[in-house]
Amino acid sequence: MSNKKIVALTRPISRSKEAKKLVESYGGEALIVPTLELELLNSPSLKKFMEEIDDLDWLIFTSVSSLDSIYKYYPDFNGKLNDNCKTAVIGHKTAEVAEKYGLRVDLIPKDYTAEGLLESFNDIDIKGLKIGIPRTYSARKVLPEELKNRGANVILAESYRSTIPHDKSKIKGLINKILNKEINAITFTSPLTVRNLFKVAEDNIKDQLSKSLSENIITVSIGPITAQALDEFNVKYIYPERYTVKDMIDLLFDKFNNKEN
Incomplete structure (x- = not known):
C-alpha cells in the first residue's frame, strides 16, 4: 500500500x-x-403536502435531499409559502442549501440531530401549530412523534427514498x-x-x-x-x-x- x-x-x-x-x-x-442511493420523489404524500403548504407555521428540513426534491418538482415553492412560516434545519449544510434556494432559515440547533432540533424547540410554544416535514419515510420517528407530543399538528411527506x-x-x-x-x-x-x-x-x-x-x-x-x-x-x-x-x-x-x- x-x-x-x-x-x-x-x-x-x-x-x-x-x-x-x-x-x-x-x-x-x-x-x-x-x-x-437517493431517489427524489414527487410522492402522493408530497403532492398532498403542497396543497396545505400555505397553512404551515413551521417547515423542517432534515437533509439536503428534501430541499432538492421540493425544488425539483416545485420550483415556485417559495411563492407558495405564507409570510409567517418559519424554517428550521438540522445542520449548517442544509442551511446553506436552503438559503441558496432563497429560504430564510430561522432555527439551526447546536447539536445536529433530531434530539438537538427538539431541544431548540424547548422554548417555543408549538401547541396547535402546523409543522411540515418533507423527508424519507425511513428516517427515525423521534422528531415527528415528539413534536406531536408537544401538541403540534405534524404533516409528513415522502420527498425522497433511500435504497441499496x-x-x-x-x-x-x-x-x-x-x-x-x-x-x-x-x-x-x-x-x-x-x-x-x-x-x-x-x-x-x-x-x-x-x-x-x-x-x-x-x-x-x-x-x-x-x-x-x-x-x-x-x-x-x-x-x-x-x-x-x-x-x-x-x-x-x-x-x-x-x-x-
Missing part, C-alpha cells in the same frame, strides 16, 4: 464532493463507493478491500450507509467485517446516530464533536497524524 491514505466514502456520489475535496486536501485518496444500489458489485469490492487491508479508513454519514454495507456482506463474513472495521482501519461516523448503527455490528469507531463532513474528515486525519507521530 502506498503512503497515500485511502479513505472510503460511502455516501451517494452526488453527496461526496465535499468529503472528496477534503480528503485530497490532506494528501489522501478518496474511494467513493456508495452503499445507498442495484449494482452491488462495487460494495462487494469495498468489503474485500476492507478485509484485505487495502484501505486505511472508511466514513459513514447515516445509519443506512452502515446497515446496507452489512446487508450486502455474506453472512459468513459479517463477524470478520466487523473485526476488520474495528482493528485494521479507522472507522469514522459523522455523529452519534450513525454510531448507533455501528454499535449494532460491534464496530469500533470515532466521531467528531461537531457532526459535519468537514469535522469528520479533520478528525480522521488528526487520527492518522497522531498514529504516525
